[in-house]
Amino acid sequence: MTKRNMVVSDANSGFDMAISMAVSGSCVAAQRPPAYITISKKKLLQNLDINSSARINTWLDSMRASSPTHMKAPPLSDDQVSWNMRRPSALDMFEQITSASKGKQIVMFLDYDGTLSPIVDDPDRAFMSKAMRATVRELARYFPTAIVSGRCRDKVYSFVRLAELYYAGSHGMDIKGPSKGSRYKKGTKAVLFQPASEFLPMIDEVYKALSEVTKSTPGALVENNKFCVSVHFRCVDEKKWSELAKQVGSVLEGYPNLRLTQGRKVLEIRPTIKWDKGKALEFLLESLGYSNCTDVFPIYIGDDRTDEDAFKVLRERDQGFGILVSKTPKDTNASYSLQEPSEVMTFLRRLVDWKRMSLRRFLRMRRRLEEIKMSIPN
Numbered sequence: 369m370t371k372r373n374m375v376v377s378d379a380n381s382g383f384d385m386a387i388s389m390a391v392s393g394s395c396v397a398a399q400r401p402p403a404y405i406t407i408s409k410k411k412l413l414q415n416l417d418i419n420s421s422a423r424i425n426t427w428l429d430s431m432r433a434s435s436p437t438h439m440k441a442p443p444l445s446d447d448q449v450s451w452n453m454r455r456p457s458a459l460d461m462f463e464q465i466t467s468a469s470k471g472k473q474i475v476m477f478l479d480y481d482g483t484l485s486p487i488v489d490d491p492d493r494a495f496m497s498k499a500m501r502a503t504v505r506e507l508a509r510y511f512p513t514a515i516v517s518g519r520c521r522d523k524v525y526s527f528v529r530l531a532e533l534y535y536a537g538s539h540g541m542d543i544k545g546p547s548k549g550s551r552y553k554k555g556t557k558a559v560l561f562q563p564a565s566e567f568l569p570m571i572d573e574v575y576k577a578l579s580e581v582t583k584s585t586p587g588a589l590v591e592n593n594k595f596c597v598s599v600h601f602r603c604v605d606e607k608k609w610s611e612l613a614k615q616v617g618s619v620l621e622g623y624p625n626l627r628l629t630q631g632r633k634v635l636e637i638r639p640t641i642k643w644d645k646g647k648a649l650e651f652l653l654e655s656l657g658y659s660n661c662t663d664v665f666p667i668y669i670g671d672d673r674t675d676e677d678a679f680k681v682l683r684e685r686d687q688g689f690g691i692l693v694s695k696t697p698k699d700t701n702a703s704y705s706l707q708e709p710s711e712v713m714t715f716l717r718r719l720v721d722w723k724r725m726s727l728r729r730f731l732r733m734r735r736r737l738e739e740i741k742m743s744i745p746n
């Protein structure tokens with residue numbers, strides 16, 4: 369029996385369903401799927417017939433629905449209007465946000481792809497602009513700042529190139545503190561945390577197998593993110609999505625300790641350990657000495673499904689908030705929204721300016737108080 373640790377993260381998600389179809393042959397042979405298979409047995413049986421065109425059409429529709437090239441252009445739909453009301457722009461709500469943070473230490477968490485850099489076809493060319501880098505550098509002068517990415521940590525560092533930041537790569541499974549002095553690091557110990565290190569050889573093996581098996585699918589790209597692997601289908605013809613899903617499924621069949629999640633036109637394969645961007649956020653807060661503090665205000669900005677784990681943690685802690693980067697309505701645990709990386713940069717700049725002004729005001733007041741003290745005769 370081949371066990372399959374598979375997370376079907378979204379009932380309507382085409383690719384998740386495609387993967388379940390691709391591996392269902394082995395699952396049906398089992399007497400009873402283990403509890404960690406989150407897809408129901410009934411659904412598995414429904415999905416059994418890989419050649420059923422009705423099934424394939426269902427998930428292809430769903431993939432198209434989540435693909436920007438198929439999205440309807442404005443005018444704003446009722447959905448969009450109501451979403452804008454429920455998840456207002458963080459720029460429009462800037463004053464409310466800063467006043468909620470009063471007296472608290474803001475800690476910044478930033479996703480990389482789609483948040484600091486625009487989404488592009490070639491993952492190796494997802495550069496952030498010079499202006500964005502300068503903004504993040506300034507941000508880190510005023511607030512402890514971490515980059516939390518699905519990418520391999522070294523790779524995301526090579527894009528951001530700011531040594532004063534914290535980096536959590538591989539969806540938080542590879543965390544490292546600043547290599548350059550950070551004024552916010554309370555302890556003296558260097559932070560390095562890799563909860564999935566035992567999976568390294570397995571991930572490497574799977575990376576090689578996936579690269580080999582997907583060779584025949586034009587446009588498919590496999591990326592080694594050290595503790596996880598990404599299979600990109602952004603450049604794969606839609607007609608080939610089902611073929612690619614089957615290829616990925618055929619490799620994963622042999623790896624019960626790996627699970628599959630979905631990002632933006634990417635399938636992400638990672639260890640089943642209970643670790644995600646939300647856990648990484650909590651770990652970083654603890655490293656910074658804020659684990660049990662009420663005077664901390666974490667802000668997490670991200671665009672992807674994997675960022676939802678961090679948004680959820682903030683909601684549950686009732687601390688700070690999440691900002692989802694998206695132009696279209698999505699189910700989210702974030703409190704606010706921004707449309708695209710350029711808006712993220714504007715928001716970060718405003719935070720820096722606001723903090724700088726507050727500090728100046730504080731220093732002016734302190735100087736004035738000293739002058740008053742000096743002018744009072746003994």
Ligand SMILES: O=P(O)(O)OC[C@H]1O[C@H](O[C@H]2O[C@H](CO)[C@@H](O)[C@H](O)[C@H]2O)[C@H](O)[C@@H](O)[C@@H]1O
Pocket residue numbers: 479480481482486487488489490491492494516517518519591593598600602631632633634636672674
């Ligand atoms: O957590 P993130 O930093 O958002 O990383 C998630 C994935 O990001 C990258 O893929 C995405 O961006 C690419 C470049 O713009 C784009 O081509 C791709 O379609 C997107 O899914 C990265 O390459 C993946 O490894 C990450 O898992």
